[in-house]
Amino acid sequence: MQTPEQPVLRDIVLIGGGHSHVGVLKRFGMKPIPGVRLTLICRDTHTPYSGMLPGYIAGHYGYDDVHIDLSRLAEFAGARFYHDEAAGLDRAARQVLCKSRPPVPYDHLSINIGSTPQVRRVPGAAEHALPVKPIHRFNERWLALLERVRSHAGATRIVIVGGGAGGVELTLAMQFRLRNELTAMGRDPDELAFDLFTADECILPTHPDKVRRAFERRLEQRGVRVHAGCPVSAVEAGTVRTVDGQSTSADEIVWVTQAGGAPWLEESGLELDEGGFIKVRDTLQTVTDPDVYAAGDIASVVNHPREKAGVFAVRQGPPLARNLRRTALGKAPKPFRPQKRWLALISTGDQYAVASRGTLGFEGAWVWRWKDWIDRRFMRKFSELPTMNKHRP
Known part of the structure; x- marks a missing residue:
């Protein structure tokens, strides 16, 4: 020193x-x-x-x-x-x-x-969406969302915009935590609904087919609706609109795409x-x-x-x-x-993970323990x- x-x-x-x-x-x-x-x-x-x-x-x-x-x-x-x-x-x-x-x-x-997520590129995103970065602000809103779900009786729909590793991983992590919270309170975890939007024709476009298919299966099993090839064109209070004119209601909109x-x-x-x-x-x-x-x-x-x-x-x-x-x-x-070529270890929320490197992919609880x-x-x-x-x- x-x-x-x-x-x-x-x-x-x-x-x-x-x-x-x-x-x-x-x-x-x-x-x-x-x-x-x-x-x-x-x-x-x-x-x-x-x-x-x-x-x-x-x-x-x-x-x-x-x-x-x-x-x-x-x-x-x-x-x-x-x-x-x-x-x-x-x-x-x-x-x-x-x-x-x-x-x-x-x-x-x-x-x-x-x-920095470029939320200003999409009308309304800066005002109505929650960017993952900066993390300290996301954490504040995440803790508020946790409390809101605990105290709110009825359905809650969460929309995530971004189909890369960050968006997919965050979707599964949030869903796992919130469903556990409701179950612990004796409530029906199916009160929660998740939608994932991506402008790409598939999720995880830079990862091997095997890894992509593993997450497509996991998202389907967990009831997450994936909207591939659906660029978000506008965000309003409680609503996401896509370029094809469709709209989806949302109690929370999380932005995990278009970084700059x-x-x-x-x-x-x-x-x-x-x-x-x-x-x-x-x-x-x-x-x-x-x-x-x-x-x-x-x-x-x-x-x-x-x-x-x-x-x-x-x-x-x-x-x-x-x-x-x-x-x-x-x-x-x-x-x-x-x-x-680099190793990416992508978790699924439930202490399970998928490894992705080059053209290779493998998965298991042991992969999560390795990542941990x-x-x-x-x-x-x-x-x-x-x-x-x-x-x-």
Whole structure:
């Protein structure tokens, strides 16, 4: 950790507490660089691990099980923690503009803020739908929905918009939890109805046929109505409308699709792709500015395009930390090549999961236990921090 007597020679500023940046903080805490100061700018004091959120929704984990304490991690890394939100960049002055505090100067900058559902692309979605991100707002509404279902006598219909892994997994997790809540109260769980809408012709379009069929069967068995090839064209209070003119009533509308970059990036001067994500080189440096890095969902690796998945943000943590370290020491950063095939473990809500990798797919309760072990091991890296000598050079 940085001692008060050490002069600050270089400032590394981290925007966002995503999966890549928690890895950076951990590594700099284990091996600090004298004279290099870290600053974390993040709206949240606890950052969720996306891989465990469906399990949290389903009731298998508590809040602390699935969140990393950023305040504690920043202290471990000897980093300043500004509880705020980035609002822009002044790259000429090398400053991060914040919503509530004065600008933060940097020598090297890294952005790991995830993606933002683009609810404004569909009329009424911003006003009447619940986007999954930011997670803290979704959690507040989810807890309110839990209470509403408990106290409301009668039918409840929930609509999920988005047929990718996130939408399918969230649908099954919510259904499992809410049905259990009603059963525990002696009520009929069939009071609940779920509809899943996707613009694609099928759910899970980027996954193998075997995996897709497994989830199609599971959704059918659980009574979830799937509306494939039905792009949502408008959202009104209590109603979802599709491009073919059909309408579906809903007590809650959850938005898990059409993610993009934060609006302030459009004025940053950084080159973005068509989705609003920051274009980066193999080194994770932006194509615009070698002193600005980006990782996770917000980054678009030009030479290695991949779908947005938490596994890539986690895997980018070590090379991002290495390259920030090398840059601060005046060394050239090294390229990072993401894997072409990756493992996705998609849960079904009921402590059962399906594995998807390349063209392969397999499933079972044992897959969920494997996923649970992997996820808990990841979280222990940040909850069981070693005791470090704060006064080391």
